Amino acid sequence: EIVLTQSPGTLSLSPGERASLSCRASQSVSATYLAWYQQKPGQAPRLLIYSASRRATGIPDRFRGSASGTDFTLTISRLEPEDFAVYFCQQYGSSPPVYTFGQGTKLEMK
């Protein structure tokens, strides 16, 4: 079973700063099947990034995803007030078909 570990658990930053969120897989995963979501209180998750680095429709270009081996990173270049939320990474494994989420990183305003 693949485990996704996100760090840090909480990140305290100010608007205008750069955020870097990490998602590490316990074993090799395909970057093709790695996605990132944003979730605000009382709302459903919102797709930000798929295939590790491709922005979903309507997502601002300040959101960028990258991959290096089993390490995946979501970078938000200049934080806007609406970016403060919880972020989850998600991967798909095919044998058996299973989707796994990381435990989340809370991005809070400093």
Added chain:
Amino acid sequence: QVQLQESGPGLVKPSGTLSLTCAVSGDSMSGSHWWTWVRQPPGKGLEWIGEISHSGTTNYNPSLWSRVTMSVDKSKNHFSLRLTSVTAADTAVYFCARDSGTYLYYFDYWGQGTLVTVSS
């Protein structure tokens, strides 16, 4: 615009069966998309429960497979979840979602979620 809407009882007794339905609009449910349930215990992370195709093929989370059944009714444009022998640990917000259908395995549309509490 694709929309999903969960419905079902908000309170289920321990050892009972949780039953939810997800109504889909803006999609005929006959294409390559898979239809998924994800849950989130209060204040915690997301857990994938399982998925169903338009033809009724299912994949379930191994940790839940013995208690989960999903079904699809394309004539009503909805799909459903049954979870048996529930305990307090099954208390969560339950989301339905759509897989993108691109074989890239991500969820592009989500319902707003419905809170199900397991309590006597």
